[in-house]
Amino acid sequence: GQQVMQIPQYQHVQEGEDFTTYCNSSTTLSNIQWYKQRPGGHPVFLIQLVKSGEVKKQKRLTFQFGEAKKNSSLHITATQTTDVGTYFCAGGRGATNKLIFGTGTLLAVQP
């Protein structure tokens, strides 16, 4: 079945450092979404990418969708302690918007 993997599983950075998580799907995706889950919380939608090669920015966050629509990345510039949490990519395929979530990357930020 479809698998969505993320690396790294865990990243510990000093506040102010950059952070990147990478997402890879075993199959071509129709769209990819990114979610953030704070410890003890629920996933919160960040953004959706649909087009091949698409790049979107939200303040310090930059999201990319690969040309083959099988991979994606999230880059955070100058991390802050509020960025702490697990970042999940989630890929969609087919007519229904069933999302398959990636394995997640837990980001820890040391002040």
Added chain:
Amino acid sequence: EPEVTQTPSHQVTQMGQEVILRCVPISNHLYFYWYRQILGQKVEFLVSFYNNEISEKSEIFDDQFSVERPDGSNFTLKIRSTKLEDSAMYFCASSEENFYGYTFGSGTRLTVV
């Protein structure tokens, strides 16, 4: 901001018992989902629901699971005979349209003992 509401926040049940997890999606949303997350692991798809019927379900969603939208506002997940391995956080989510971002509820932590 509109929210997806889930009740209860925590449910403890004996193995073999039936549980019903309840969700109130955002009122103008058309697509509804149940996901679960075993502690520290990834978010797993269970079922999607549109136009009063299941549109897709995963291998996890076997005959022990069922979903209903009984009254146009509530969206329920029933597990008929719970097993220890059903212990997880269950999230309800809804989206306004197909291929829109999901809004998740705060989840129900189910503990089967």
